[in-house]
Amino acid sequence: MIFNNKIREKLLKLKNEAEKMEEFAEFKIFHPDELEGEQVGYSIDKDGNSLVSNEEGAWKSEWIVVGYEILCGDPIIIETNQIGYPVSSLMHGMGDWDSGIYLSDSLDKFTDGIIKINQFISEKSMANVVPRITCKDLDNLIKEIIKEDEYGDFDNWKSMLDPIYESTKEYEDNLTKRVKKLSEGGLIIKEISDRLNMSIKDTYKYLRRDVEV
Structure with missing residues (x-):
């Protein structure tokens, strides 16, 4: 060795x-x-x-x-x-x-990619916003990691991060259900946005998002 x-x-x-x-x-x-x-x-x-x-x-x-x-x-x-x-x-x-x-x-670029992931998770966990992390955020993060890496591959990184993708999808599915339930209860988008501390744009996006409810 x-x-x-x-x-x-x-x-x-x-x-x-x-x-x-x-x-x-x-x-x-x-x-x-x-x-x-x-x-x-x-x-x-x-x-x-x-x-x-x-x-x-x-x-x-x-x-x-x-x-x-x-x-x-x-x-x-x-x-x-x-x-x-x-x-x-x-x-x-x-x-x-x-x-x-x-x-x-390179070993350095692989390590730098993991550092970026750690920084991303830390920053998102402290942010007082909803949604905190989305699958699209994770996709964008991987694209940033592989941008300067000749051997970097989107699908490989996504596979290595499967646990956080799975938990994020579950989080987004649950958030979608909450938004739809509030809407079905008669609240308008602005009221749902205020209730969940979401932007109106995100509230509308999750209201239109497909998920089994």
Whole structure:
């Protein structure tokens, strides 16, 4: 495993930021002190024997497992032989390691993306407005994150943030039901807006929004 102080510092920063948003994310990042043990089954077997070879589909010596995707357990790796240490997710259970997707063209950009998410959640949680967070807000945030990232992909980030998308959709569905119920009770849009501390524009939007009620 190719591991130096520079990589350690970057991974520690990533771990610290990833911890702040674990309840909203579909992935986990390891602490640098855990990395040696987390390579078992990838670059080494349980007895410490190397699984690295030059064969097609084999594990590469420059890969370090730094985390995993929660839903399917796919390892998240960095490529230490590339500038910036690109971040990828590899598919396990395929018989080789040829299948996977890039998550970011560098470890720094991946970390910066998570920092932006944390800042967004913090700012929104303190805002005295309704709706606090929308799925459209999350979409715009991802677009901002991937804008300067060559390997950044909207669907990949959205998948990694599935828990916050699910909770936000539930929040918006419940808000929609409240708006519709108040409207059915005879309140006009301005009255609903005042009751829920929403803008008139948002009140109208949620009144027209489709949801099972």
